[in-house]
Amino acid sequence: MSRRQLVRGLATGSVVAFAAGCAENTALGRSQLMLVSEEQIAQLSAQAWQQSLQRERISRDPQLNARVERVGARVTRASGLNYPWEYVVFDSDQENAWVLPGGKVAFYRGILETMENDDQIATVMGHEAAHLAGRHAAERASQQQAAGIGLGLASVALDAGDVENTAQWAAILGAGVTFGVILPYSRRHELEADRLGVEYMARAGYDPRQALRFWESKAAQSAGRNATPEFASTHPSDATRIAALRQYLAEQNYI
Ligand SMILES: [Zn+2]
Numbered sequence: 001m002s003r004r005q006l007v008r009g010l011a012t013g014s015v016v017a018f019a020a021g022c023a024e025n026t027a028l029g030r031s032q033l034m035l036v037s038e039e040q041i042a043q044l045s046a047q048a049w050q051q052s053l054q055r056e057r058i059s060r061d062p063q064l065n066a067r068v069e070r071v072g073a074r075v076t077r078a079s080g081l082n083y084p085w086e087y088v089v090f091d092s093d094q095e096n097a098w099v100l101p102g103g104k105v106a107f108y109r110g111i112l113e114t115m116e117n118d119d120q121i122a123t124v125m126g127h128e129a130a131h132l133a134g135r136h137a138a139e140r141a142s143q144q145q146a147a148g149i150g151l152g153l154a155s156v157a158l159d160a161g162d163v164e165n166t167a168q169w170a171a172i173l174g175a176g177v178t179f180g181v182i183l184p185y186s187r188r189h190e191l192e193a194d195r196l197g198v199e200y201m202a203r204a205g206y207d208p209r210q211a212l213r214f215w216e217s218k219a220a221q222s223a224g225r226n227a228t229p230e231f232a233s234t235h236p237s238d239a240t241r242i243a244a245l246r247q248y249l250a251e252q253n254y255i
Helices: 003-012 038-055 062-079 109-113 118-133 136-146 151-160 163-173 187-203 209-225 230-234 239-251
Strands: 022-025 030-033 086-090 097-100 104-108
Touching: 030 136, 038 086, 038 097, 038 104, 038 136, 038 163, 062 086, 062 104, 062 109, 062 118, 062 187, 086 109, 097 118, 104 109, 104 118, 118 136, 118 187, 118 209, 136 163, 136 187, 187 209, 187 239, 209 239
Parallel strands: 086 104
Antiparallel strands: 022 030, 097 104
């Protein structure tokens, strides 16, 4: 089936859900509602990625780019997730980072400037890779589908560049802030990404204790500022989360 046919079929409802039901996720050790196929998610993700690259200013700073690629390659190799990984640094003060299904990772200069070392970059890289291992975007899209918001509509919106719907769907896939829409991951997804992410960074040879230091400094920063920075608002760095991370690090004998 061609992409055009798929999109048309989805839009008219003539293509029935491919992989309806629940699926066991071995990385998470739990089952997930899966109403969307990998193929559908990959197509939407590729569109959202291209649109982000067009909309945002891409950093040409060779050192920043090299650093993200170096840490990214180590962490994603350690994750065992076999995607054609791509990394981009956006030249923006936003303190943000996100991942799209298919291995597309975006860091903003703003968040990189707050990181004290490569281990902290690895913290966020591990966290983002873990969202993919957890199939969190597909799970979220499935929940939207179950709520009656069809993926066919998403394909059409992304194709047509319909700004409002594009933003909503890009956000569901994980690229929220780029499009001016912040759609937080659920606390469950965040905690899962933190735990798995720590494993990935540790396997890659980075210091897992820096994960705690990084999230603690984000929490202190947002408390001190009153206004919550973008990254902290999409990724709630509250006391519960830090406590859960600390407990996990202790269980694994990292601290
Ligand atoms: Zn996250």
